[in-house]
Amino acid sequence: MVKVKNIALGIYIALIAFPFIYLLILSFSADWRFPELWPQYFGLRNWSRVISGETGLLSSFVLSLVISLSVATSATLTGFFISRYVNYHPKKRLWTLITYFPYVLAPVVFGACLSFYFIKVGLFGNTAGVILSQFIIAFPYALIFFSSYWGEQTREYENLVATLGGNPWTTYTKVLIPMAGPLMMICFFQTFLISWFEYGLTSIIGVGKVETLTIKVFLFIKEANFYYGAMSCCLLILPPALLIYFNKKYVFNKLI
Structure with a gap:
């Protein structure tokens, strides 16, 4: 047996x-x-071309890292602070319902809806526009993720610090942020992955000019270049694998 x-x-x-x-x-x-x-x-012939920059994969890898780190950092920090006001607001249910709106539409359709406004403000077809568009879908996720953190117990801690003479800065830096540290790391990982694997919004807002790693994968597949496509997939898997390892070893153990 x-x-x-x-x-x-x-x-x-x-x-x-x-x-x-x-x-x-x-x-x-x-x-x-x-x-x-x-x-x-x-x-190693294929990988030597990656290192030499001949395939453009190395630059796409770095660009994807910059975009994903920017989106994850900004979404986690803003989501943490703004989620407090959303969850303590009298119309919490309404604001929470609005938070789900970006996920009602498919990313391609949502990107098409945003494209008009991005063209008007000059963010269409550049890296800043891609970061902002991905932030628009990562930020609501962070709000939803942190909604369970702001409960009665957290409010009691805030009231205790205020009773002892602490100001809002002390409350955040000494109590709220240290308590939420593991959750913030998990949210960072999740929003990083949302941005890292995002294709629909990037293809619409980037209009082919912002060649992230996911865009490269589809380009190589369309060209029937399976060897470079496989290299792209290997590079695409590397950061999530490292994040999973780090998450399991350092963050998950703290939570349990």
């Missing part, structure tokens, strides 16, 4: 790992055609 469970677990792990292993093998390959079981070339 134990052997059967171990075999089943091994098959399960192999099925999960196979797509990632295959992508990694494909990224080192060239001239791999059916029905050949092994590519004619297997080496």
